[in-house]
Amino acid sequence: MVSTVQNTDIEQKDAEHAVVVAMTFKAVFGSDDGDDVYGAGVAFTLLQALQTVNERLLLENPSEMLLFDIILITTDRQQQQQSDRIMSSTRHHGLQIHRFCFSCEDDFTDSLLQNKVHLFLSTDKNETVQAASRGVLSALVDHQTTLCSSQQLKVVFCGDSIVQPDADINAASRQAAEVFSAQLGEMRRRFGALDSPLSIVVMTSSGGRDSCCSALRTLRTRGLSVDEAHCLAGAPRGIILSVLRPHFQLSDGLSGLQD
Template sequence: MVSTVLNPEVQQKDSPHAVVIAIASHCVLDSGAAGGDARTTEPYAGGAGVPLIQAIKRVNERLLEKNPTETLLFDVLLISTEESEEHQTRSLLSVKHYELDIGRLCFCAAEDLVAGLRSNNVKLFLTTDPRDIWKAAQGGIAGAQLVQQTALHSTEELRLGFYGNADCFLDKDLTDVADPLRVFSALVGKMRQRFELKDSPLTTSLITTAGTRDTCLQALKTLRSWGLAVDEAYCLAGSPRDPILSLVKPHVIVTVSPQPAP
């Protein structure tokens, strides 16, 4: 069973045009931190995904500053596979308590995760659990890894990283699994074009782990053919990725692969 609850304290986005991003509840709210004796009137502790939500909100604010009638906005959905009434009550309470720009909360059983994502027209699902990313991809939903946020992660600029072996970006190797990622990339590319080259609240980067200069260039061309011109590109040629990730500090890592790993 899938149930979706509206947050009355957040203005709902124009759903046909909004880019819906679903974030796993455990990435935003620490439901285990308060202990089992906590009352439903007490909010959960804030989780590691809060800076991401603040950065997404900033993108929306800047878009509306440019055009008050803008409909191409991010719409954040919190999704949880815990369905108890207490959990639902405390989750909504927590979202209100931290004043998070989350318009809807979806609750479903673990086996109904994909159904919950589909019913809310999700374009990208974020979690720290690679198994759920794989499950979403198998169900036709683009999934990505939410990076462990630190105080160094910006809340004024949303940073998206596209990551993979350079050879994986070749169109001939990408299967239908990549189609939802193409759709999301095109929407982000269109949104990025709303801003100038500098001082943008939305930046994208390409990080390729291996491959020649030519295959790295092809990876850039592939993303452009999807409608996304990235701001930065890093061709690691087999070098460790951690130093670059420490420099770029992406909130999200979107892994491009012919087949998602289970």
């Protein structure tokens, strides 16, 4: 059974126009140390970066409706029994979480579909794979995310999967990636070339310059222009990723990249 509760502490976003991002409880909050509120998890700065984008969008246009709509999902029964503590922790940390979704492990993907989630973020690879199999664009977050900026959201697209799509990926997942790309591109166009709170990067690990150019052209057809492009031509990704420090990495329909 899926139960969704609105956070009455903050103004709700227009779900028909917003970009709905769902995060797991384990990604947002840290381990339970017995305090009255939960500590920060690995996706804490990511959530703050999403809030920064929203704040800047509203600063540019107070009537803006293309905003990130954040949902917190938990499948842990014990945590669900402490829903008041979850909400008070959200309030304590100043997190703009718009809805809280409580479900069991067996039907958490149903909660993503019911809430029309555009992007699902988790620390659990199995969860991202399950979500992707239902056609929900998904990505992994880990301890590297804690090193990212809270003032600028940085997203890396895997150009290899864009140039050579995996035949095993279902059409719904690929379409979800294209929809999210278009939404992100429209958001990015709200800001100028400098001092943008949203940065888009494309990276190709294999192939040469032509492969990178092909990925760029494909993204542009979706309405997404990028701030940086990196053609690694077989070189390891680890070093450049440690410099870029993206909040998450996306490939067409897949649940993140492997270093």
